[in-house]
């Protein structure tokens with residue numbers, strides 16, 4: 124497993140029950156990934172402020188640009204259920220290395236919890252923990268254009 128300085132490696136049995144449950148949800152979602160082109164399956168699970176869990180998997184498309192990542196599908200499920208705050212996300216892929224969220228997903232996740240806990244789990248269940256603000260230290264914020272509206 125590769126890791127940067129601010130990413131903490133932890134073991135599965137050291138996870139709190141809530142985090143372990145989230146990892147298991149992500150692993151089950153990964154099994155349902157639709158990845159006929161890359162064969163790279165990804166599952167994600169988010170826990171919201173209400174305590175509920177929503178899952179997503181990557182959904183590829185023959186028109187490759189239409190592919191959607193697991194993280195964004197999990198966020199979409201949470202938002203569709205009326206949730207607005209995500210506290211933790213678990214991401215797992217069919218890889219020996221951790222699979223951090225891509226740039227687009229970091230931005231989408233940050234809309235609903237810029238400081239959320241991020242658990243990255245390899246296929247062999249090695250785990251890295253990091254905060255989203257470490258992965259995306261300078262995010263695009265809606266306050267930028269909302270502030271502009273007030274001026275104009």
Ligand SMILES: [Zn+2]
Nearest residue numbers: 192224225228
């Ligand atoms: Zn992504």
